Amino acid sequence: LCHDVIGPDVRLYWDQAVYKKPEYPKPFPWHQDNGYTYIEPQSYLTCWIALNDATVDNGCPWVIPGGHLRGTLAHRTSKLGFVCREEDGLEALAVPVRAGGIVVFSSLMPHRTGPNVTSGVRKSYILQYAPEGARIVQTDTACDAPDRQYVILKRGDRVSPPPLQ
Numbered sequence: 001l002c003h004d005v006i007g008p009d010v011r012l013y014w015d016q017a018v019y020k021k022p023e024y025p026k027p028f029p030w031h032q033d034n035g036y037t038y039i040e041p042q043s044y045l046t047c048w049i050a051l052n053d054a055t056v057d058n059g060c061p062w063v064i065p066g067g068h069l070r071g072t073l074a075h076r077t078s079k080l081g082f083v084c085r086e087e088d089g090l091e092a093l094a095v096p097v098r099a100g101g102i103v104v105f106s107s108l109m110p111h112r113t114g115p116n117v118t119s120g121v122r123k124s125y126i127l128q129y130a131p132e133g134a135r136i137v138q139t140d141t142a143c144d145a146p147d148r149q150y151v152i153l154k155r156g157d158r159v160s161p162p163p164l165q
């Protein structure tokens, strides 16, 4: 997937687990991943992995088909994070996904997750991959922290991650 979408030289850029608990039924507002930390090139890859079934009711991702073609959008700050779009609109598409399924999208795709109005926790694990040489624009630093932004593809060949510490 990384080879086809990014190219032959790829690093892990970021990974995080996101558990959406039911007691705080707020959406994660519309944003682009590149709207949080601007990196260059702007387009990298987000793999949103469902650790349990993600449904409209427990807060699955929503996307705007084709919305990644307009570059990095202006984001405003809010109590719930950065926001690039106020309304869902008719073009917004819910992406329910079963446990183990992956929603794959560009860092330029506007996306949100809805409120969790169920009684269970919605669990996801997010992996992001960027081309070798990607840099954080604001601090002009390379995305190559050896402990977590390691090479996964070099000239098209898979590279094993460093052993866990």
Ligand SMILES: O=C(O)CCC(=O)C(=O)O
Pocket (backbone or CB within 6 Å): 018, 020, 028, 033, 059, 111, 112, 113, 124, 126
């Ligand atoms: O998983 C979620 O609820 C939202 C996570 C997300 O969109 C992000 O971390 O950029």
